[in-house]
Amino acid sequence: MEAQNLKEDAKDIINHAGDYAETFYKLTLVRATKKVSDVGSAVINSVLIFFIGLCILLFASMAAAWWLGDVLNSPALGFLLVASFYLLLVLILILMRKKVIAPYIRNLFIRKIYEEKD
Numbered sequence: 001m002e003a004q005n006l007k008e009d010a011k012d013i014i015n016h017a018g019d020y021a022e023t024f025y026k027l028t029l030v031r032a033t034k035k036v037s038d039v040g041s042a043v044i045n046s047v048l049i050f051f052i053g054l055c056i057l058l059f060a061s062m063a064a065a066w067w068l069g070d071v072l073n074s075p076a077l078g079f080l081l082v083a084s085f086y087l088l089l090v091l092i093l094i095l096m097r098k099k100v101i102a103p104y105i106r107n108l109f110i111r112k113i114y115e116e117k118d
Helices: 002-072 075-113
Strands: none
Touching: 002 075
């Protein structure tokens, strides 16, 4: 009688272990899908914000160049000053890319991937 109960308990444990493994697999799949969808939506959102910001920057730069050109009585000099400002900005970004910008972007991605929202 005890042997029969022991066999039934072992079968129950094996069945529960299989159910547990299947549930764990499904939960992992759901979590991975959530992470991929979160990262995908963040990328799409970032791309949209980037292009809208780029348009704003373009029009603001043109306005600043024309304004500087009117102030200095030389439209070419106004555009040259705005272009020089952007060249200076690019040089600063190139100098800061390894110590500041790359670690910031890497940490941002890692934080987004391991972010827990329940």
